[in-house]
Amino acid sequence: MKSKSRDTLALVFLAYLVQERSKKKQTQLPPGPKSIPVLGHLHLIGKNPHQDLQKLAEKHGSIMYLRFGFVSNIIVSSPRAAKQFLKIHDLNFASRPHNEAAMYVAYDHRNLTFGAYGPYWRDMRKLCTLELLSNAKINSFQAMRKEEIRLLVDSIENATREHIELDMTEEFGLVVRRANHLKAIPASRLHLY
Numbered sequence: 001m002k003s004k005s006r007d008t009l010a011l012v013f014l015a016y017l018v019q020e021r022s023k024k025k026q027t028q029l030p031p032g033p034k035s036i037p038v039l040g041h042l043h044l045i046g047k048n049p050h051q052d053l054q055k056l057a058e059k060h061g062s063i064m065y066l067r068f069g070f071v072s073n074i075i076v077s078s079p080r081a082a083k084q085f086l087k088i089h090d091l092n093f094a095s096r097p098h099n100e101a102a103m104y105v106a107y108d109h110r111n112l113t114f115g116a117y118g119p120y121w122r123d124m125r126k127l128c129t130l131e132l133l134s135n136a137k138i139n140s141f142q143a144m145r146k147e148e149i150r151l152l153v154d155s156i157e158n159a160t161r162e163h164i165e166l167d168m169t170e171e172f173g174l175v176v177r178r179a180n181h182l183k184a185i186p187a188s189r190l191h192l193y
Contacts, residue, residue, distance in 0.1 A: 013037070030074060032056075032065035040067030053077065071097075091117065144182050148175050 016037065033056060035041050045052050045068075053075060056064060062078035076082050085093060094117035096102075102114035112128060115121045131137065152175050159166045 029065040029072075030063045031060050033060060035067050038069070040069055040071075042068050141179075144179060148179050148182075151175075151178075 020037075033041060033044060036043060044056065044066075054077065056066075057075070057077040062076065062081045064075050064077075066073045066075055076085050096114055096116075098109075099114060102109055106114040109115055110120070112121070112124045115124065152171060155171065156166065158164075
């Protein structure tokens with residue numbers, strides 16, 4: 001039985017290597033360091049990934065190919081190259097890769113975060129920009145934000161006066177939660193809460 005499982009594992013590994021070689025022949029990818037099977041380049045990234053990526057960029061160039069597990073990545077580390085990717089060739093990189101989880105969480109890839117670039121995505125972005133993120137909409141919540149900050153300062157003053165220890169993470173979280181709830185409730189029903 002052990003022999004069969006070992007043979008199966010070897011066959012799967014061999015199929016993976018053949019698939020990887022055929023992928024490399026089909027696509028022209030930027031240079032990058034040698035990878036190890038399954039893990040890819042994960043072994044090259046430590047506790048400070050930004051510093052590790054900078055060292056790799058010095059060695060392999062400002063545009064390089066890295067694979068983290070089974071996910072392929074193109075790393076761009078110079079302003080000039082980033083401008084090429086983000087301004088000149090932006091449509092080639094506008095869509096996100098297919099993600100199984102997003103299919104369920106994002107209504108079959110139909111939201112702004114995971115949606116494929118196209119007319120529907122552009123309309124969603126326009127709607128968000130004009131209706132949710134416009135200066136007028138953000139400014140309409142200014143009084144509410146001031147009130148929430150005033151409540152936070154009052155709570156800090158009271159705790160200081162009574163020598164009570166405060167968990168500031170919890171306090172800031174409460175401010176954010178209250179602000180989000182107030183935004184979701186129409187002003188005409190606010191007196192009910």
